[in-house]
Amino acid sequence: MSHAEVRGPSVELIKPREECGVVGIFAPGQPVAHLAYLGLYSLQHRGQESAGLAVGNRRSVTVVKEMGLVAQALDERVLAALDGDISIGHTRYSTTGSSSWRASQPFYRDVGDLEFALAHNGNLVNTAELARQAGMLPGMIVSDTDLVAELLAQELAASPHSPGREMQEALFEVLPRLEGGFSMVAVDAGHLYAMRDPRGFWPLCLGELDSGGWVVASESPALDVIGARFLREIAPGEMVVIDDSGVASHRPFAGPAPDPALCVFEFVYFSRPDTVLLGANVHRARQNMGEALARQAPVDADMVMPVPESGIPAAEGFARASGIPYRDGLVKNRYIGRTFIAPTPEMRSRAVRMKLNPIRANIEGRRLVVVDDSIVRGTTTRAMVRMLYDSGAAEVHLRISSPPYRWPCFYGMDTGSRSELLAANLDVEAMSEFLGVRSLAFLDREGLLGSIENDGGGFCTACLDGRYPVALPEELGEEIHDRGTEVPVAVGEP
Ligand code: SF4
Numbered sequence: 001m002s003h004a005e006v007r008g009p010s011v012e013l014i015k016p017r018e019e020c021g022v023v024g025i026f027a028p029g030q031p032v033a034h035l036a037y038l039g040l041y042s043l044q045h046r047g048q049e050s051a052g053l054a055v056g057n058r059r060s061v062t063v064v065k066e067m068g069l070v071a072q073a074l075d076e077r078v079l080a081a082l083d084g085d086i087s088i089g090h091t092r093y094s095t096t097g098s099s100s101w102r103a104s105q106p107f108y109r110d111v112g113d114l115e116f117a118l119a120h121n122g123n124l125v126n127t128a129e130l131a132r133q134a135g136m137l138p139g140m141i142v143s144d145t146d147l148v149a150e151l152l153a154q155e156l157a158a159s160p161h162s163p164g165r166e167m168q169e170a171l172f173e174v175l176p177r178l179e180g181g182f183s184m185v186a187v188d189a190g191h192l193y194a195m196r197d198p199r200g201f202w203p204l205c206l207g208e209l210d211s212g213g214w215v216v217a218s219e220s221p222a223l224d225v226i227g228a229r230f231l232r233e234i235a236p237g238e239m240v241v242i243d244d245s246g247v248a249s250h251r252p253f254a255g256p257a258p259d260p261a262l263c264v265f266e267f268v269y270f271s272r273p274d275t276v277l278l279g280a281n282v283h284r285a286r287q288n289m290g291e292a293l294a295r296q297a298p299v300d301a302d303m304v305m306p307v308p309e310s311g312i313p314a315a316e317g318f319a320r321a322s323g324i325p326y327r328d329g330l331v332k333n334r335y336i337g338r339t340f341i342a343p344t345p346e347m348r349s350r351a352v353r354m355k356l357n358p359i360r361a362n363i364e365g366r367r368l369v370v371v372d373d374s375i376v377r378g379t380t381t382r383a384m385v386r387m388l389y390d391s392g393a394a395e396v397h398l399r400i401s402s403p404p405y406r407w408p409c410f411y412g413m414d415t416g417s418r419s420e421l422l423a424a425n426l427d428v429e430a431m432s433e434f435l436g437v438r439s440l441a442f443l444d445r446e447g448l449l450g451s452i453e454n455d456g457g458g459f460c461t462a463c464l465d466g467r468y469p470v471a472l473p474e475e476l477g478e479e480i481h482d483r484g485t486e487v488p489v490a491v492g493e494p
Contacts, residue, residue, distance in 0.1 A: 019202060019270075019412035020105070020121040021046030023089040023222055024185040026192040026242040027213030033082035036089040039215070039222040040070045045272060046121070046218060047093035050104035054117030056187045057084030061115040065090075065104040085213075086192050088185040090119035093414065103142050106187075107149040111156040114166055116188040118152065120145040121202045121218055122181035122412035125472055130177065148174065148184075167191065168241055168250075175239065175252045179470055181263070181411030183234075185216060192216070192242040198253045199261040199469055200236025201411045201460055203277055206247070207231055214242050219275040230276070236260045236457075261460035261469040265413065267452050268402045269310055269373045279455035283313050288451035289401040289443055290317025290371060297441030298322060299369050299397045303362070305329035307372035307384065314401035315371035322369075329363050329370070329388065330356045352383040364392035370437075371399045376415060378422035378435060385436045398437040403445050403464040404428070410472055415463060 021043030025032040036053050051073035052065025062082060066073035070091055090105040106117040124130065124144040131141055134150050141147055155170035167188045181201030186193040194216040196204050207215040207228030215228040223230050234240055237257055239250045263270070266277060273283035290313065304324045306315035309332055319326035333355055368388060375381055381398070388396050404423030409415050418424045422431055432440035443451075445464055452459075462468045 019046065019123070019181075019414075020093060020119075021091045021218045021222075022119050022121050022183060022185045022204070022216075023087075023218070023226075024187070024192045024194055024216040025087045025209075025213065025226070027085050027209055027211065028244060030085050030211060030213060031083065032085055032087040032213075033079045035215075035226050036087040037070065037074055037079055039217055039226050040074075040089040040091050042222045042225040042272075043091055043218055044070055046270070047091040049092050050101065051089070051091045052104055052106050052119070053079075053082065053087055053089045054106040054108065054119070054187050055082040055084035056086040056117075056189050058086075058189050060189060061108065061117050061187060063106055063108045063117050065101070065106065067101055067104065086187050086190070088117060088119050088187045088192070090121075090185075103146070105145055107146050109149050109153040111153050114156060114188060116149075116152070116167055116186055118145060118149045118184060118186045120148065121183045121204075122197065123410060124148075124178055124180035124182065125410050125470060126177075126179040128473065128475070133177065144180075148178065151177070167193065171195065171239060172250075172252045176254060181470075183218065190243055193239065194234055194242075195239040195252070196234050196236050198237035198258050199460070200457070201261055201263050201469075203262065203266060203271070203275075204234040205230060205232070206234055206240065214247060216240070219271055220277075221272050221274045224274075233278070259469070260458045262457055263409075263411070263413065264448065264452075264459040264461050265374075265402075265463075268448070270413075273313060277454070278452075278457040280453045285452045286313035286373070286401065287317035287320075288453070289373075289448060290314035290319075291321040292317075292447040292451050293371070293399050293401050293441070293443045294318040294321035296443060296447055297399060297439075299324075299399070299439060301367040301369045301395065301397055303327050303329070303366045304369045304371060305362070307370060307381075308332040308356070310374075311370075311372040311401070314373060314399075315369075317401075318369060318371050318399060324369060327362045329359055329368060330384070331359060332356055352380050353387070355380075356384055356387070358387055358391040360391045363388055365394055367395040367397070368393050369397045369399055371401060373401050374405055375400055375422055375431075375435075376405060377420055378431065382435050389436070395438045396436075397439045398432075398435060398441075400440075400442045402448055403442050403461075404431075405463055407463045407466045407468075409463050410468070411460065411462075411470065413463075 023039035050067045051070040054063045106119040108117045151174045152170045155173045182197045183202040183204040207223035209228045237253045241248045267285045271282045275282045304319040304326050306312040406424045
């Protein structure tokens with residue numbers, strides 16, 4: 001985490017938290033605020049702390065943002081007042097910066113008669129250096145996105161005006177200085193901008209509206225919801241500028257392109273199952289992971305059940321490959337937000353029960369294969385296992401459809417620190433003991449990558465193998481001191 005980190009109230013970290021979702025629309029002559037709202041709504045899973053829109057009307061840019069879910073932050077009264085045909089939107093989970101209105105996005109700046117707004121999915125690793133360049137003290141920085149907006153504003157203020165090109169030129173100056181993961185969208189009075197870092201850690205795709213116009217979004221289902229046709233992904237290291245003359249593609253980063261490194265957890269957990277990334281369907285990939293897991297770590301059992309909802313496709317795949325019947329064993333309360341705050345240990349143990357409740361009739365007397373997609377701290381998993389035994393399970397065998405999560409993410413995902421990651425501190429045998437399961441197995445890295453039917457690109461797997469694609473500054477070194485150690489991924493009786 002960067003020095004700009006200021007944490008909000010502590011929340012129970014059950015899964016790695018999604019970074020953020022972004023959307024952008026350029027639709028000449030059409031009011032776009034409602035369309036951007038729909039796009040954000042479909043990206044709600046990527047961040048539930050705050051939501052915001054910026055709308056450009058060829059003269060000025062207006063920003064509205066509020067804490068809460070998209071439907072809480074942006075109501076009809078707000079949307080009706082947003083007049084303009086260019087928009088960007090953002091739904092946020094904080095990975096740096098505080099969980100507060102001040103840190104919500106988009107960020108706005110005006111420099112003379114030029115106004116712009118910027119929204120960002122990802123995390124920069126060189127914020128200390130960028131803050132120095134911007135002349136900002138650590139206490140002045142709201143988030144890394146605020147820092148980028150400030151650098152752009154300074155660049156605009158320093159450069160002579162050449163109408164229509166100022167923002168593009170400022171982006172050409174600032175983007176190469178950023179290190180880390182970013183998919184960004186920006187709007188000024190007449191343009192929509194969309195850019196990805198050179199490795200393309202976070203997804204961003206481009207679509208076309210039948211009514212005339214263009215849409216960019218973190219995930220392809222946002223295009224479907226808005227009514228746009230998927231055209232292509234924005235390439236790692238590409239900057240797209242959209243205006244009345246159409247879509248122009250630029251390469252602001254000098255030198256040879258580095259190997260692409262899309263976050264592999266987009267396939268394991270983060271993206272919607274209906275998302276298509278690198279030509280691969282996410283739901284299909286998750287089913288393949290379950291099948292591969294069944295082949296790698298078979299088990300003699302009576303029933304395969306998912307930890308709902310994230311474990312469902314992998315459990316389906318495991319059941320199909322193993323021939324063991326698939327049944328539901330847990331019911332999830334869908335109305336508990338992912339940021340449910342449990343202030344005391346007593347409340348925390350009840351919180352698990354509030355989220356997941358066992359179906360005793362399916363569990364009693366059975367040997368269970370329980371399939372989930374990942375383990376972060378393990379406290380919830382342990383409580384869930386106890387609940388299954390309390391409900392009469394004869395055996396609980398846990399199968400995880402990704403490798404052990406052992407190193408923290410610095411590129412835009414909140415995994416907590418290394419000390420909080422179960423697999424960073426215990427080997428698989430000790431984890432199995434801690435969780436109270438009869439056997440425990442993780443899908444290995446090759447099985448994970450082999451399950452994704454991608455037609456190109458490459459993946460970041462740093463939190464699984466400690467190989468960080470973008471060098472980390474020294475102050476983060478402590479967190480990753482023993483990276484690269486290989487560990488076994490299965491233990492227990494088959
Ligand atoms: S470190 Fe892990 S969570 Fe972060 S970008 Fe890489 S694969 Fe994704």
